[in-house]
Each structure stands twice: as structure tokens, then as C-alpha cells.
Amino acid sequence: MAKRKSMGDNAINRPLDRARVDDSGRELTTNQGVPVADNQNSLKAGLRGPTLMEDFILREKITHFDHERIPERVVHARGSAAHGYFESYEDLRAITRAAPFGAKGKRTPVFVRFSTVAGERGSADTVRDVRGFATKFYTDEGNWDLVGNNIPVFFIQDAMKFPDLIHAVKPEPHNGMPQAASAHDTFWDFASLSPETAHMLLWHMSDRAIPRSYRMMQGFGVHTFRLVNAKGESVFCKFHWMPLAGTHSLVWDEAARLAGADPDYHRRDLWEAIDSGQFPEYELGLQIFSEEQAAQFPFDILDPTKIVPEEMVAVRAVGKMVLDRNPDNFFTETEQVAFCAAHVVPGIDFTNDPLLQGRLHSYIDTQITRLGGANFHEIPINTSLAQIHNNQRDGLHRQQINRGRVSYEPNSLAGGCPFQAGARGFVSVPEQSQGREVRGKPELFADHYAQARLFWISQSNTEQRHIVNAFRFELTRVQTPAIRERVLALLLNVDRALATAVAEGLGMSLPAPLPPATDRPPYEYPPSAALSLFARPGAVGIHTRRVALLVAPGVDGTQVRAMYASLLDDGAVPRLVGDRIGPLAAGSGAPLDVEISFEAGPSVLWDGVIVPDSATAQTEWHGNVVAQEFVKLQYRHAKPLLALGSGGELLRAAKIPRKLPRGGIADPGVIEVESADAVEALARFKAVLAQHRVYARETDPPRV
Numbered sequence: 001m002a003k004r005k006s007m008g009d010n011a012i013n014r015p016l017d018r019a020r021v022d023d024s025g026r027e028l029t030t031n032q033g034v035p036v037a038d039n040q041n042s043l044k045a046g047l048r049g050p051t052l053m054e055d056f057i058l059r060e061k062i063t064h065f066d067h068e069r070i071p072e073r074v075v076h077a078r079g080s081a082a083h084g085y086f087e088s089y090e091d092l093r094a095i096t097r098a099a100p101f102g103a104k105g106k107r108t109p110v111f112v113r114f115s116t117v118a119g120e121r122g123s124a125d126t127v128r129d130v131r132g133f134a135t136k137f138y139t140d141e142g143n144w145d146l147v148g149n150n151i152p153v154f155f156i157q158d159a160m161k162f163p164d165l166i167h168a169v170k171p172e173p174h175n176g177m178p179q180a181a182s183a184h185d186t187f188w189d190f191a192s193l194s195p196e197t198a199h200m201l202l203w204h205m206s207d208r209a210i211p212r213s214y215r216m217m218q219g220f221g222v223h224t225f226r227l228v229n230a231k232g233e234s235v236f237c238k239f240h241w242m243p244l245a246g247t248h249s250l251v252w253d254e255a256a257r258l259a260g261a262d263p264d265y266h267r268r269d270l271w272e273a274i275d276s277g278q279f280p281e282y283e284l285g286l287q288i289f290s291e292e293q294a295a296q297f298p299f300d301i302l303d304p305t306k307i308v309p310e311e312m313v314a315v316r317a318v319g320k321m322v323l324d325r326n327p328d329n330f331f332t333e334t335e336q337v338a339f340c341a342a343h344v345v346p347g348i349d350f351t352n353d354p355l356l357q358g359r360l361h362s363y364i365d366t367q368i369t370r371l372g373g374a375n376f377h378e379i380p381i382n383t384s385l386a387q388i389h390n391n392q393r394d395g396l397h398r399q400q401i402n403r404g405r406v407s408y409e410p411n412s413l414a415g416g417c418p419f420q421a422g423a424r425g426f427v428s429v430p431e432q433s434q435g436r437e438v439r440g441k442p443e444l445f446a447d448h449y450a451q452a453r454l455f456w457i458s459q460s461n462t463e464q465r466h467i468v469n470a471f472r473f474e475l476t477r478v479q480t481p482a483i484r485e486r487v488l489a490l491l492l493n494v495d496r497a498l499a500t501a502v503a504e505g506l507g508m509s510l511p512a513p514l515p516p517a518t519d520r521p522p523y524e525y526p527p528s529a530a531l532s533l534f535a536r537p538g539a540v541g542i543h544t545r546r547v548a549l550l551v552a553p554g555v556d557g558t559q560v561r562a563m564y565a566s567l568l569d570d571g572a573v574p575r576l577v578g579d580r581i582g583p584l585a586a587g588s589g590a591p592l593d594v595e596i597s598f599e600a601g602p603s604v605l606w607d608g609v610i611v612p613d614s615a616t617a618q619t620e621w622h623g624n625v626v627a628q629e630f631v632k633l634q635y636r637h638a639k640p641l642l643a644l645g646s647g648g649e650l651l652r653a654a655k656i657p658r659k660l661p662r663g664g665i666a667d668p669g670v671i672e673v674e675s676a677d678a679v680e681a682l683a684r685f686k687a688v689l690a691q692h693r694v695y696a697r698e699t700d701p702p703r704v
């Protein structure tokens with residue numbers, strides 16, 4: 001793939017330059033800048049004698065090493081990040097004074113961290129989980145963190161329940177298992193006893209929880225926020241990120257295998273895409289609505305287990321984010337970045353969503369432990385581009401050298417500086433708020449099932465099948481029958497067909513439904529097409545799609561080169577895969593260079609496979625069970641397969657079906673042609689690849 005390396009001309013790169021270190025041509029030093037003469041041997045009393053305390057160089061080196069690790073994030077520990085920019089499509093000042101939307105074409109630097117939630121820092125990327133999608137906008141008026149997820153709702157409605165939720169989903173405390181998985185008793189115990197989880201559970205069991213790439217998933221701010229203009233007028237807003245590459249997912253069997261084949265699958269994908277100049281892009285969408293509209297909704301906009309269906313309020317695309325630069329250093333950028341739901345700028349404000357309110361406290365609090373004190377905002381990746389002037393002082397690791405004798409306000413000795421910004425500063429929306437102190441919830445929060453059902457009925461057959469299978473898998477792992485039963489009882493309130501299919505998969509009969517939390521009948525939503533993953537196929541063709549060309553001695557080298565070049569031209573990532581890496585004698589043309597072995601590049605790492613023509617295909621492929629396994633998994637995971645000439649022998653050896661299981665129709669993703677038709681066949685193959693998968697091929701259990 002052509003390398004177009006961009007340094008990304010972002011304003012944040014310039015302040016970060018202050019912290020960047022380039023060792024080229026430099027002597028090794030201690031942390032005090034003293035040149036080190038010998039970095040191999042400690043100081044000893046005689047060559048065979050004891051090491052001396054005096055060896056400050058050894059002690060400094062070891063001491064620093066001893067303290068290299070910091071606590072991982074209590075949730076979202078596993079993540080990957082990138083720099084980029086946000087560009088506003090329009091001047092939105094009539095709606096919000098937030099700096100990024102101040103003018104058409106205005107660019108604001110961003111740093112985005114994607115993450116899983118439950119797994120520890122070293123856990124696999126492709127586990128079934130929610131993905132974090134946290135964006136730090138370095139605006140002219142300070143940092144704005146939009147700390148979202150790839151699912152627009154949450155499990156619980158009140159911050160009070162968050163530690164319980166997380167304790168339930170994390171590895172069980174007695175034995176530390178399972179890692180990065182919700183498929184265990186404590187999670188489903190908690191979930192089934194908290195019916196407010198119903199809506200989120202449906203999303204969590206859907207393919208949203210196993211994205212193909214961070215580049216191919218949506219992001220959501222989840223809560224209702226407010227946008228405020230310079231006159232102080234405010235509207236409600238839900239934030240959406242919409243990937244231009246479309247929304248695409250893995251299939252479960254593939255995701256599980258990928259966790260072994262490449263635990264860094266999403267991290268690598270993001271890194272390689274940016275490194276090769278295929279910059280991930282997302283549009284920012286706003287759902288804007290008034291207090292009057294909100295009052296008419298059949299749900300409470302303060303309830304984070306509810307969406308605002310796009311049919312009720314359209315999503316307006318207001319700008320685009322481009323991620324164009326990988327971090328230089330994982331620790332100092334991706335690990336030390338500190339997001340906070342309370343970091344907003346003038347023009348954006350909160351609502352009383354009780355989950356959001358708890359978050360406003362949690363994030364800063366957690367950084368104090370994780371990053372070792374109150375000055376984490378001075379870590380380069382966290383510093384704002386806007387200058388900081390206040391009277392906060394001291395604390396561990398303070399960087400700023402505040403001059404003068406004044407560190408209080410009001411003062412006369414410093415001319416009253418720094419002075420209050422007044423109306424130019426952050427002004428909270430003067431919301432009327434009066435009430436009795438209570439612990440409780442508004443009535444509408446109790447409708448736990450209507451939107452869960454909305455999600456279910458909006459899914460395609462394929463997506464519904466996957467959801468049923470996910471419930472079956474997760475509950476099969478649950479050891480306590482009463483918990484399985486309670487989940488079925490909850491699902492019965494969502495949809496009877498769903499509950500029946502899951503019960504069937506578990507060999508159970510249906511229990512009585514869980515008693516609902518309210519007497520009000522659930523609101524009946526019509527299906528929402530926007531909730532299906534297939535609603536967003538994306539418009540980037542086969543860019544970044546990984547294609548394996550399986551090669552063995554005698555392969556038609558001319559054909560292989562032509563296919564390879566054509567895929568590269570379209571921005572795909574072709575690679576030659578064979579038994580062993582290195583030179584391979586081709587049937588025509590110069591020897592080929594096998595880039596990856598079956599062992600190092602197993603089937604799950606590829607979005608499609610091509611088996612070129614080969615003089616030795618008959619003997620080569622019929623005896624090669626590894627290659628057969630490779631194409632079987634491509635088939636099972638609904639990916640396109642193209643066989644040219646005698647390359648078709650491999651499909652025959654692997655018993656790949658040519659027809660779809662229903663309707664006797666030819667499978668559009670299993671293409672076998674004579675070499676003479678290679679050009680036309682490659683075009684067909686690319687078209688199927690661009691559509692991601694041939695899900696119509698799927699059966700349960702799989703045919704191959």
C-alpha cells in the first residue's frame with residue numbers, strides 16, 4: 001500500500017512539540033542530564049565484587065523502571081487513540097456559541113480515544129462489549145470532551161448504580177474470571193434484576209458490540225445536552241458521530257477467533273489506516289429539539305436508557321472529524337489522556353440526567369488516583385490550547401511557574417488579575433430548579449421495554465438472528481438456571497418471538513414475564529430504519545479492506561500481479577499468503593514474494609480471499625488442510641471468495657457451497673470463473689467486498 005504519511009497540521013501538535021524528544025545523534029544521559037559512559041555494567045568493588053550503593057546511575061535507572069506503571073482506568077482500560085481535526089460545515093452561532101461551530105470551515109484539533117469497557121489494559125480488542133468513543137476538542141475557549149460510546153443508551157439510569165454494574169461485569173472477584181466478557185453469572189444476575197437494562201442489553205447483544213473497526217462504528221453522547229447561543233437561548237441536543245466508512249461488524253465466531261489471532265486487531269486497524277493515509281472520517285450529527293418538543297415525547301429526555309428516534313428528530317450533520325495522525329508515544333498520549341464529562345466550553349451545557357450528573361464528578365476524581373494528583377491537566381496531551389490563568393496552585397508534579405505574590409482573587413496587588421470573564425465566560429443555563437429532596441425517579445423512567453422493543457423490531461432478520469445467538473451464547477455460559485430464567489422473563493416483555501427463540505436455544509421453556517415496573521401500557525413505536533447497521537453502508541468502497549491472495553508453487557504470477565495491483569489501486573490491502581514466507585516460483589513471470597504465512601495471517605484477518613489459477617492446484621490444494629480451513633472460515637464468516645481457473649480446486653476440496661441456503665440462488669460471494677474472465681470476476685468480487693458480507697449465506701449451525 002502506498003505510504004502517504006501525514007504529520008497532520010494540527011494546532012495541538014505545536015504545543016506538544018515542547019514535550020517531544022528526538023534522540024537521534026544524541027548521547028545517552030541520566031535524568032539529570034549527565035552523560036552516561038557505560039550503560040552495560042553496574043559499578044562494583046572489583047570485577048567479581050558486590051555492586052556499590054554509590055552507583056547512582058544504576059539506582060536511578062532501576063528506580064524509574066520500578067515505577068513505570070500507573071493504575072489502569074477502572075473502566076475503559078483498553079484503548080487506542082489518534083489525533084485529528086474537526087471541521088464545521090456551517091456557522092452555528094444562532095444555536096450555540098461553542099467555539100468549534102463558530103464559522104463555516106473552522107477547524108478545531110481533536111484527540112480521540114476508542115476503548116472497550118470491561119477488559120483490562122492487555123485484553124483483546126474484539127470481545128463483545130460497548131466501545132468508548134471519547135473526543136477531546138482543543139477549542140479556542142478551552143477543552144471540550146465529548147465522552148461517548150458507540151451505543152446511544154446505557155445500562156442504568158442513575159449514577160448510584162454504576163459501581164454495581166461495573167462490579168457485576170468485571171471478572172468475578174473470587175477467581176478473577178472471565179476477562180473482558182459479560183458472559184458470566186454476575187453480569188446477568190445484575191442485569192436481570194435491573195430491568196432498566198433491557199434496552200441496552202438488546203444493543204449489547206447486537207453486532208454493535210463486535211465492530212469490524214473503530215473506523216466503522218457510530219458514536220453517541222448518550223445523554224441529552226444543551227446548546228446555548230450568545231443570547232443565552234438554549235435547546236436540547238443529542239450528539240451523534242457517523243462514520244463515513246459505514247457501520248460494519250464482525251460475526252461472533254470470527255470475533256472470538258480474532259481475540260487469539262490478533263488481540264490488537266482494532267488497534268492495528270486504526271494505526272495502519274492512518275499510517276497509510278486512509279484517514280478515518282466521521283460526521284458529527286446533532287439532534288436538536290426544544291423544551292416544548294421534549295415535553296411531548298413518550299419518554300423522558302433525562303433518561304439515558306432512551307434514544308430520540310430519528311423519525312421524531314432528524315440528525316443534522318454539522319461537521320466532519322478526520323483522524324490524520326497516530327500518536328508518537330502510547331503512554332504519554334493514549335494512556336495519559338484524561339477525558340472528563342464535565343469538560344464543556346461556553347455554548348454547551350448539561351441536563352439533569354442523573355447518570356450524567358454522577359459522571360460530572362467521577363472523571364476528575366478518578367484521574368487524581370490514576371495520574372497521581374490534581375495537576376493532570378498539565379500533562380501535555382491534556383493541556384488546553386487556550387491559556388490557563390487562575391489561582392490554583394501547587395500540588396504534586398506542578399509544571400506551571402506562576403509568577404508574583406498574588407494567588408487569590410479579588411486582589412489589588414496584581415491589578416485584579418486574572419479577572420472574571422463575565423458574560424464572555426461560561427454561564428450555566430439558568431434552569432429553574434426547586435423540589436423536595438427525594439431519592440427516586442420520574443414515572444416515565446419506568447417504561448423499560450418500549451424502546452427495547454423498538455430496537456428489536458427495527459433490526460433486519462440477520463441482525464435479529466445474531467441477537468438471539470448472542471443471548472444463547474451468553475446465557476449458556478451462565479451457570480445458575482434461575483438467572484437464565486429471569487433473563488427470559490425480562491425478554492418476554494420485549495418480544496415473545498425473541499424470548500421463545502432464546503429459550504429454544506437454551507433448551508428451556510418460557511417462564512412468566514417479569515412484572516413491569518409501571519401500570520402504564522408501554523408506548524408502541526413504529527420500527528426505525530436508522531437503527532439497523534445496514535442503514536449505513538458507507539461510501540468508501542473497498543478502501544482498507546484486507547484481501548488474501550493464496551499462492552502456492554506454480555501459481556499464475558502474471559495474474560497474481562494484475563489482481564494485486566488492481567486491488568491496491570482501489571485502496572484495498574492485498575497480501576500474498578502461503579505456506580511459508582519468502583520467494584515462490586511462479587508458473588509465469590518472475591518469482592513472487594510470499595508476504596504472510598497461513599500461520600501468521602490466518603483467515604479471520606482477511607475481509608476476502610482470492611485463489612488464483614495455478615498449474616499445481618490439483619495436488620497443492622487437495623492436500624493442504626490449512627488452506628482448506630482458510631477458505632472454509634472465509635465462507636463461514638460470510639466473506640467473498642474468488643477462485644480463478646484451477647484455483648477452484650481449493651473451493652471443491654473445502655466443499656464450499658455455491659448456492660445460498662434459501663431459494664436455490666447462486667451465492668454472489670462465491671465466484672469461480674475461468675482465467676479469461678478474471679477482470680470481470682474481480683470487479684464482481686470487489687462489489688461484494690464493498691458490501692461487506694453475504695449474510696444470506698449464514699445457517700445455524702454453519703454448513704461448512
Ligand code: HDE
Nearest residue numbers: 073075076113132133134148149159162222358362363366
Ligand atoms: Fe464513563 N468513566 N462512567 N461512561 N467513560 C470512565 O474515567 C463513569 C458512562 C466513558 O478513553 C472513567 O478516565 C460513571 C457513560 C468513556 O479515557 C470513570 C458513569 C458513557 C470512557 C468513568 C459512567 C461513558 C469512560 C474511568 C455512570 C457514555 C473512557 C477512567 C454514572 C456516554 C475515556 C476515566 C477514555 C471512562 C465513570 C458511564 C463513557 C471511572 C460514574 C454513560 C468513553 O471516571
